[in-house]
Amino acid sequence: MxxxxxxxxxxxxxxxxxxxxxxxxxxxxxxxxxxxxxxxxxxxxxxxxxxxxxxxxxxxxxxxxxxxxxxxxxxxxxxxxxxxxxxxxxxxxxxxxxxxxxxxxxxxxxxxxxxxxxxxxxxxxxxxxxxxxxxxxxPDSTFKLISNPLYFNNLEWKKQREILLQIIGDIDQENVINHKDSLKPLETLLEGNTTVEDFRKKIKAQIAKYSKDKESIPYRIDECNENIIEEDFSILEDRKKTIETSNFKED
Missing domain, CATH: 3.40.50.300 (P-loop containing nucleotide triphosphate hydrolases)
Structure with a gap:
C-alpha cells in the first residue's frame, strides 16, 4: 500500500x-x-x-x-x-x-x-x-473507497467481503468455528485440511448431481415399464401342474 x-x-x-x-x-x-x-x-x-x-x-x-x-x-x-x-x-x-x-x-x-x-x-x-x-x-477502486462514502455500500456483497478480508487479513477457520456454537458441527464435516469454501463447493456439486439424477427418474421409470412382460398366470399354473404330474409319473 x-x-x-x-x-x-x-x-x-x-x-x-x-x-x-x-x-x-x-x-x-x-x-x-x-x-x-x-x-x-x-x-x-x-x-x-x-x-x-x-x-x-x-x-x-x-x-x-x-x-x-x-x-x-x-x-x-x-x-x-x-x-x-x-x-x-x-x-x-x-x-x-x-x-x-x-x-x-x-x-x-x-x-x-x-x-x-x-x-x-x-x-x-x-x-x-x-x-x-x-x-x-x-487504483481506481481504492480511490473510490477512500473518497466516496457511498461506494462500498453499493458494491455486491461478495466484493464487499473480499475487500473486508483484504483489510483484516487472513482469518483462521478454527477461530471462526470456535466463535459460534452453531458452527461446531462443521468440525466433523471438515476433514483434514478441507476448507469451508471447498466443502461448500463439494455440497454444491452433490446437490447438482442429485438434481440431475432426479430429472432422469421419469425416463428410467418409462424404460423399466417398457421392459415389463405381462404373463397369464393361469397358463403358468397349468404348466406347473403338467410338470409336476410328469415328474410324479416318472417316479
Missing part, C-alpha cells in the same frame, strides 16, 4: 476556473458557498487520475464556458498535480485541447476534434503508460 500525499494542484481553464494553484499543507480546508468551485476541484483531481469526474462520468463538460453558455475555443484545459509517493515526488499532468486543421481549398483552419496529452514528471507519455502509472500509485 502506497502512502500518497497531494502537495500541489494546478488548474488551468478547467470548467469555470481560469487558473488556480492550491498548496496542500498537513491540513487543508476548502470552504465556500454553493456553486463556488469546491466540487470542481474534486472533479479536476479525479479527471487528472482517471479521466472521469467525481460522479464517475467520462462524458462531462471540462471546457470553460462563456457567459452565454458556449464553450470558449482555443484554450488548453489542464490539471497538474505534484504528489508525494512513499517520500518520492511525482508530477502528473493531463491536458485536453481542441484540434484545428487546415484543409485544401480553405483559408482558415477548421475544428476537427479534441486530443488529450499526458505527462509524467514533465515527460510526455502515452495514454497506456499514464494509466499504468496512475494504477501503480492508486
Amino acid at each position: 502506497n502512502t500518497v500525499k497531494i502537495k500541489k494542484l494546478i488548474l488551468k481553464n478547467f470548467k469555470g476556473i481560469k487558473k488556480l494553484e492550491i498548496d496542500f499543507k498537513k491540513v487543508t480546508n476548502i470552504l465556500g458557498e454553493n456553486a463556488t468551485g469546491k466540487t470542481t476541484i474534486f472533479d479536476s483531481f479525479c479527471w487528472l487520475l482517471f479521466g472521469k469526474d467525481s460522479k464517475d462520468r467520462k462524458d462531462f463538460e471540462i471546457k470553460t464556458l462563456s457567459p452565454t453558455g458556449e464553450a470558449l475555443h482555443g484554450l488548453e484545459h489542464s490539471v497538474e498535480a505534484i504528489l508525494e509517493i512513499n517520500g518520492e515526488e511525482v508530477t502528473l499532468q493531463r491536458i485536453y485541447a481542441e484540434k484545428w486543421t487546415k484543409k485544401k481549398g480553405l483559408a482558415d483552419k477548421v475544428f476537427s476534434g479534441h486530443e488529450t496529452t499526458y505527462y509524467i514528471n514533465q515527460v510526455p507519455a502515452k495514454q497506456k503508460e499514464y494509466n499504468e502509472k496512475v494504477a501503480e500509485i492508486l
Whole structure:
C-alpha cells in the first residue's frame, strides 16, 4: 500500500476556473458557498487520475464556458498535480485541447476534434503508460473507497467481503468455528485440511448431481415399464401342474 500525499494542484481553464494553484499543507480546508468551485476541484483531481469526474462520468463538460453558455475555443484545459509517493515526488499532468486543421481549398483552419496529452514528471507519455502509472500509485477502486462514502455500500456483497478480508487479513477457520456454537458441527464435516469454501463447493456439486439424477427418474421409470412382460398366470399354473404330474409319473 502506497502512502500518497497531494502537495500541489494546478488548474488551468478547467470548467469555470481560469487558473488556480492550491498548496496542500498537513491540513487543508476548502470552504465556500454553493456553486463556488469546491466540487470542481474534486472533479479536476479525479479527471487528472482517471479521466472521469467525481460522479464517475467520462462524458462531462471540462471546457470553460462563456457567459452565454458556449464553450470558449482555443484554450488548453489542464490539471497538474505534484504528489508525494512513499517520500518520492511525482508530477502528473493531463491536458485536453481542441484540434484545428487546415484543409485544401480553405483559408482558415477548421475544428476537427479534441486530443488529450499526458505527462509524467514533465515527460510526455502515452495514454497506456499514464494509466499504468496512475494504477501503480492508486487504483481506481481504492480511490473510490477512500473518497466516496457511498461506494462500498453499493458494491455486491461478495466484493464487499473480499475487500473486508483484504483489510483484516487472513482469518483462521478454527477461530471462526470456535466463535459460534452453531458452527461446531462443521468440525466433523471438515476433514483434514478441507476448507469451508471447498466443502461448500463439494455440497454444491452433490446437490447438482442429485438434481440431475432426479430429472432422469421419469425416463428410467418409462424404460423399466417398457421392459415389463405381462404373463397369464393361469397358463403358468397349468404348466406347473403338467410338470409336476410328469415328474410324479416318472417316479
